[in-house]
Amino acid sequence: MKHLNKLLVAVTMVMGLSSQAQDSNNKWAIGFGVNAIDYRSSAGDDFMSHFDQPFKVDENWNILPSVSYINVSRYVGSGFIVGLTGSINQIDKFVIPVPGKTWNGPNDYAAVNPGDLMYYGIDVTATYSFMELIKSKVIEPTLSVGGGYTFLGDESYGTVNPGIGVNFWFTENVGLSLLGTYKKSFGDRQYAGTNTPDAPSYSQYSAGLTFKFGAKDTDGDGVYDKDDACPEVAGLKQFNGCPDTDSDGIEDSKDKCPTVAGTAEFQGCADTDGDGVADPDDACPSVAGLKQFQGCPDTDGDGVTDASDKCPKEAGPASNGGCPVLDADKDGVPDLDDACPTVAGPASNKGCPEVTEKVIEELRVQARAVYFVTGKAVLETADKGATDGRLEAIKEILKNYPNAKFAIEGHTDNTGSAKLNQKLSEARAKVVMDKLIEKGVNPANLTSAGFGSSKPVATNKTKEGRALNRRTEIRHIGTVYEGKL
Missing domain, CATH: 2.40.160.20 (Porin)
Structure with a gap:
């Protein structure tokens, strides 16, 4: 041996x-x-x-x-x-x-x-x-x-x-x-x-x-360095030793989404919502949509994506925000753009009626004819029907202007102290405002204020003049659009 x-x-x-x-x-x-x-x-x-x-x-x-x-x-x-x-x-x-x-x-x-x-x-x-x-x-x-x-x-x-x-x-x-x-x-x-x-x-x-x-396998993946296209990174034999991190059958070097499993159709990326648009290119990856809208939906098929469509379930032109062109008050202003869709008005006033000088004058006439008991914030009852009729007339005018804001103003003559007259004018203005609200006028459209005897419309030296100064006025103070005056 x-x-x-x-x-x-x-x-x-x-x-x-x-x-x-x-x-x-x-x-x-x-x-x-x-x-x-x-x-x-x-x-x-x-x-x-x-x-x-x-x-x-x-x-x-x-x-x-x-x-x-x-x-x-x-x-x-x-x-x-x-x-x-x-x-x-x-x-x-x-x-x-x-x-x-x-x-x-x-x-x-x-x-x-x-x-x-x-x-x-x-x-x-x-x-x-x-x-x-x-x-x-x-x-x-x-x-x-x-x-x-x-x-x-x-x-x-x-x-x-x-x-x-x-x-x-x-x-x-x-x-x-x-x-x-x-x-x-x-x-x-x-x-x-x-x-x-x-x-x-x-x-x-x-x-x-x-x-x-004798063969060298630096990364220990079973593919020898001589045949390993990625000799320092462990990979798979079918990819010549290169990795497929997300195990989707597409090697990382050819995978646009190497850490998220996908399909060859999308170069290794996923299509979560199944709409044919790969997630990286899909603006709405979790909701199925259309390729022409980067994967976002257009439920009503009007060519306006749901995200931009003000009426996503009703077809309408893009010029109308994706909503159908409706004009309930027939004023030529589409309801979508009409701040007053139930009351006709010009486009220059966003579809709301304009408060004209004629309307202001009519309100002035009706408001000045609402009388109070002398020295009190109590409506005159001697001619109750007439007073109520004037308030009703004012209400009918105001309801035609759902976006207009009005101020109810109270005035007195110069009889009595200025302090007393100020309080009295404020109280009378509020009485008129409350009566109009009771009749259905939108309280958000009304304010009230008192000015005492500071704004006379006639002389206080005569009985007739003082009577004219004891009055209420209704003044148009603006129109509200989208919550702003």
Whole structure:
């Protein structure tokens, strides 16, 4: 066994010369196992005589029951592999001629035990692999040719070695190797008076495990750097080692949305609402819409997106905010733009009626005819029907101006103190405002104020003049549009 140890050390040193890989990636391989030697071919010069009984193992094969060969090989390209093999064996079945017979056939020789005859072999081989040719990842047939040197006892000689083999790969890197080699020797010398060569030819069979190694995989993704388009980032084999972060079947470099799973149709992006517009391009990604509106909906189909459509469920032109053109009061101003859609008015006043001077004068006449008990904020009851009629007339005028604001103002003559007159004027104005509200005038359109005797419309020196000064007035103070006066 000391010789075997020397052989293992020697081959290990050869292995250490490189750490590459055996196919185009794993270019290096090491194999070891058991070899068998059959010296049948030493019994004659006929090559075919070696194969007349190839599997008489018990009678003719020499097998050392331990690891008896080791091989190192390197892939050099285009299916070719070169290798170095060292083997050891102990010969206990050696072919010699049958006494009294010439070596003309298989019955003219016999295997004998020559004693402690040690065998050592060192061989260099060029091998062609058919694995790529037959496109298999499991079965690898091979043909080989090479040369070597045999040490047999005290003798040594060279051989030419054709061979045939097959490897069965359990994984990408581990396989079972079977090989048969015929080792043809040269140099005839007489043996015991016959033409038997001293340097016998023989067959050697081997079976063992082979391990391929040496490929570099920096990112550990199972794709060797040589074939890895992204050698420093772990990826997938189907993408040549490049990643697919969102696992949508589209590699990151071709994925517009590499962190969100999508479809090839949208270059790896999603279409959450299923409207045919990818989320990054969809202005409304959670609501199905139309491509021409960047994925936003147009429920009523009027060409105005719902977000901009003031009437999203009723079709209408864009010029009318997407609403149908309605004009309830027939004033020529669409209801959408009409601040007073139920009362006709000009477009210049946003569809609301204008408070004309004639209307102001009518309000003035009606308001001044509302009388109070002398010195009190109480409506005159002597002619109650007339007073109520005037208030009703005022209400009818005001209701035609739903967006107009009016001020109810109270005034007195100069009889009495200014302080008293101020309070009295405020109270009377409020009485009129409250009566109008009771009759249905919008309270938001009315305010009240008192001015005492500060704004007379006639002289306070006569009874008639003072009577004119004791009055209420209604003044138009503006029109409200969109909450603003």
